[in-house]
Amino acid sequence: MSQRLIVVDHPVLADRIAVLRDRDTSHGEFRQALFEASAILAVEAARELPVVEVDVETPLEATTGHRLPDEIAVVPVLRAGLGMVEGFLRLMPNARVGHLGMYRDEEALSPVDYYERFPPRLGDAHVFVVDPMLATGGSAVHALDRLKRAGARRLALVCLVAAPEGLAAVEAEHPDVPVWTAAVDRELDERGYIRPGLGDAGDRVFGTG
Numbered sequence: 001m002s003q004r005l006i007v008v009d010h011p012v013l014a015d016r017i018a019v020l021r022d023r024d025t026s027h028g029e030f031r032q033a034l035f036e037a038s039a040i041l042a043v044e045a046a047r048e049l050p051v052v053e054v055d056v057e058t059p060l061e062a063t064t065g066h067r068l069p070d071e072i073a074v075v076p077v078l079r080a081g082l083g084m085v086e087g088f089l090r091l092m093p094n095a096r097v098g099h100l101g102m103y104r105d106e107e108a109l110s111p112v113d114y115y116e117r118f119p120p121r122l123g124d125a126h127v128f129v130v131d132p133m134l135a136t137g138g139s140a141v142h143a144l145d146r147l148k149r150a151g152a153r154r155l156a157l158v159c160l161v162a163a164p165e166g167l168a169a170v171e172a173e174h175p176d177v178p179v180w181t182a183a184v185d186r187e188l189d190e191r192g193y194i195r196p197g198l199g200d201a202g203d204r205v206f207g208t209g
């Protein structure tokens with residue numbers, strides 16, 4: 001099985017990515033642009049959800065409609081992934097939210113766990129794992145490992161900016177998981193930062209840089 005990579009191409013999304021990349025964007029503006037970009041990615045990534053047919057009474061007559069499935073979960077990889085949650089919840093208000101706490105050890109560039117809390121019935125849910133940055137891919141691969149171990153079967157990874165190295169890592173370990181991204185950047189630098197990238201996403205979301 002080979003990876004499905006969907007690079008979302010939309011002028012409004014491209015505009016928000018330019019704002020997010022700009023070093024002069026304040027943390028408040030960064031959060032707002034991340035929220036808006038995440039909502040666009042949520043619409044795109046939800047394209048493949050199976051809908052449920054329902055009977056609807058309009059003011060004039062009976063018809064059929066289509067609703068989202070009951071079990072949707074959004075799982076941010078902390079911290080930066082938190083900045084993407086609201087964009088998903090605005091459009092999928094009944095989604096459950098799990099949390100995966102990990103940070104990347106900046107020497108080894110490998111993920112270090114610190115928190116895990118998942119919703120029940122993960123095996124029945126359509127799970128969107130959200131993290132703005134896919135760099136070496138260590139964090140995403142580890143997040144998907146943990147979710148699969150907890151029973152998740154229908155997973156999609158949604159990020160903003162992906163490096164070729166991170167995409168290759170996810171493809172090698174989780175070829176069944178589709179990846180949705182707004183951009184595929186050139187490369188990683190020697191510190192494991194995505195170039196051109198947007199810097200340290202967690203610091204920029206929370207104003208801790």
Ligand code: PRP
Pocket residue numbers: 077078079080081102103104105109111131132133134135136137138139140166192200201202203
């Ligand atoms: C960032 C980002 C990813 C990870 C990507 O988090 O949000 O989780 O790095 O890097 P990788 O693909 O090489 O694993 P970071 O470790 O900086 O933690 P933070 O969100 O708490 O700042």
Ligand code: URA
Pocket residue numbers: 080133135192193194195197198199200201202
């Ligand atoms: N994590 C980030 O926040 N940014 C990068 O460029 C790489 C990892």
